[in-house]
Amino acid sequence: xxxxxxxxxxxxxxxxxxxxxxxxxxxxxxxxxxxxxxxxxxxxxxxxxxxxxxxxxxxxxxxxxxxxxxxxxxxxxxxxxxxxxxxxxxxxxxxxxxxxxxxxxxxxxxxxxxxxxxxxxxxxxxxxxxxxxxxxxxxxxxxxxxxxxxxxxxxxxxxxxxxxxxxxxxxxxxxxxxxxxxxxxxxxxxxxxxxxxxxxxxxxxxxxxxxxxxxxxxxxxxxxxxxxxxxxxxxxxxxxxxxxxxxxxxxxxxxxxxxxxxxxxxxxxxxxxxxxxxxxxxxxxxxxxxxxxxxxxxxxxxxxxxxxxxxxxxxxxxxxxxxxxxxxxxxxxxxxxxxxxxxxxxxxxxxxxxxxxxxxxxxxxxxxxxxxxxxxxxxxxxxxxxxxxxxxxxx
Amino acid sequence: xxxxxxxxxxxxxxxxxxxxxxxxxxxxxxxxxxxxxxxxxxxxxxxxxxxxxxxxxxxxxxxxxxxxxxxxxxxxxxxxxxxxxxxxxxxxxxxxxxxxxxxxxxxxxxxxxxxxxxxxxxxxxxxxxxxxxxxxxxxxxxxxxxxxxxxxxxxxxxxxxxxxxxxxxxxxxxxxxxxxxxxxxxxxxxxxxxxxxxxxxxxxxxxxxxxxxxxxxxxxxx
Numbered sequence: 001x002x003x004x005x006x007x008x009x010x011x012x013x014x015x016x017x018x019x020x021x022x023x024x025x026x027x028x029x030x031x032x033x034x035x036x037x038x039x040x041x042x043x044x045x046x047x048x049x050x051x052x053x054x055x056x057x058x059x060x061x062x063x064x065x066x067x068x069x070x071x072x073x074x075x076x077x078x079x080x081x082x083x084x085x086x087x088x089x090x091x092x093x094x095x096x097x098x099x100x101x102x103x104x105x106x107x108x109x110x111x112x113x114x115x116x117x118x119x120x121x122x123x124x125x126x127x128x129x130x131x132x133x134x135x136x137x138x139x140x141x142x143x144x145x146x147x148x149x150x151x152x153x154x155x156x157x158x159x160x161x162x163x164x165x166x167x168x169x170x171x172x173x174x175x176x177x178x179x180x181x182x183x184x185x186x187x188x189x190x191x192x193x194x195x196x197x198x199x200x201x202x203x204x205x206x207x208x209x210x211x212x213x214x215x216x217x218x219x220x221x222x223x224x225x226x227x228x229x230x231x232x233x234x235x236x237x238x239x240x241x242x243x244x245x246x247x248x249x250x251x252x253x254x255x256x257x258x259x260x261x262x263x264x265x266x267x268x269x270x271x272x273x274x275x276x277x278x279x280x281x282x283x284x285x286x287x288x289x290x291x292x293x294x295x296x297x298x299x300x301x302x303x304x305x306x307x308x309x310x311x312x313x314x315x316x317x318x319x320x321x322x323x324x325x326x327x328x329x330x331x332x333x334x335x336x337x338x339x340x341x342x343x344x345x346x347x348x349x350x351x352x353x354x355x356x357x358x359x360x361x362x363x364x365x366x367x368x369x370x371x372x373x374x375x376x377x378x379x380x381x382x383x384x385x386x387x388x389x390x391x392x393x394x395x
Numbered sequence: 396x397x398x399x400x401x402x403x404x405x406x407x408x409x410x411x412x413x414x415x416x417x418x419x420x421x422x423x424x425x426x427x428x429x430x431x432x433x434x435x436x437x438x439x440x441x442x443x444x445x446x447x448x449x450x451x452x453x454x455x456x457x458x459x460x461x462x463x464x465x466x467x468x469x470x471x472x473x474x475x476x477x478x479x480x481x482x483x484x485x486x487x488x489x490x491x492x493x494x495x496x497x498x499x500x501x502x503x504x505x506x507x508x509x510x511x512x513x514x515x516x517x518x519x520x521x522x523x524x525x526x527x528x529x530x531x532x533x534x535x536x537x538x539x540x541x542x543x544x545x546x547x548x549x550x551x552x553x554x555x556x557x558x559x560x561x562x563x564x565x566x567x568x569x570x571x572x573x574x575x576x577x578x579x580x581x582x583x584x585x586x587x588x589x590x591x592x593x594x595x596x597x598x599x600x601x602x603x604x605x606x607x608x609x610x611x612x613x614x615x616x617x
Binding site for chain 2: 391
């Protein structure tokens, strides 16, 4: 009996000892099997249509769509290449990233036509015309940010061009009667019609997604809503110029410096609120259209971007105001320009800002130029999409 | 598993007769199953993360047993043993609903003093226990979702480790004589445990686990 007791105790002890130890490992198999990732959108998702990405150039500068693809063991390359005048299919076979820098829901710039792939709807239709969706395809779509930028620019130019460009842009989606009534109604109705336009823009965007992606049986679809472009350095400068112009106007009308500055600050805040309301109008309409469509993971890029800019330390961001790339010139709109091909990781690391010695200084910044994210900000957005995918049970 | 054990216990009970099984000097060896139910209070994952990124740890059930040595008819020392429990770690707070972030195995080692009511011949013997538990957390396995949420990739996945922890345990149990040297034993215990999860990204998350454990066993006295 005593022998048995000792044996039992020894056995118990040996179970404890042998069960101990062991380090961490990972099962990187996603819950959904994805064998191809199709991407439609604008510069933020462009894998190299123009020979570079719209961020800091580096061998490991994955943009968010590429990060999401990597989660499924996939890589991306640009379907289109820029010929210098137009866009042609990439000679490299198997490329499924159709996004093009400058892409819009409604492209109205040089070479505008219903067939131009700078219209994101055309990108979607292009794939629908040459291929079919498989049960293991993931689609990632973004759009509208450049359209919103166009609208803001056209709105701000109303005093200079008698609302010509504003009317022309609105006319792509709204009726002459709607536009005429709004322009005749004063500043309140002029501001409000921007929201009407953005709602119509979201409807158009969703209609393209429905026709060319949903109705073509794509099984897994990620749709990004529109980020708050007013958070970008470029639009912060635009808002600063609104404040400056208003203040200058008040001064020349006889106001004292403090009153003029207050008027400028109010104009700036009012403009920012207005532009944000347009973006919210787009996102609200888009969310309403997506509804309960189970094949779409709608990603709230808008809120996430606001959160990042509002609380940088939470996201390990050290700078959400200054572009990392050096200013290369001044554009026709008076805003600084940047040159992505020469804005390399090596160049940035070699040239930290004054008083900084860490070569990785730029890796915690949010913006590469005045409008586009750094690779790190792309990582944060990739993580945001991953959350949406995991909520769907797809990752 | 639990149902099976309850049936076993019921069958054994119906065939029971009284015998002296828990007297000074006896060793009761038991086998059964234990369910561990963590009551998690999670801290927030450190930056960079979505504000309020938290975790929950799910229940786990495992084959278990133990050895109880009676110093007197009423005082005993008990060492529960089990195979490692496999717990799922899931998202909570800002990432509630994302599902499994990983799994880890927990091997709790407890040493507990027990006081049994009644006499050695009592058929029903409620008991209380108190002791300490050392929970060894091991073999953590992260998921693709964890990598996706934290910037990892399949080639450089985010890994997860959980720091082993020690804490006090209290228990409330009931031993039922079944007949001969056999007993049925049910015990509920609560352990106060805090751990820190660490990701290979360097981020950490603190969590109070405070598991409640329920064990059902059939014992045999030597």
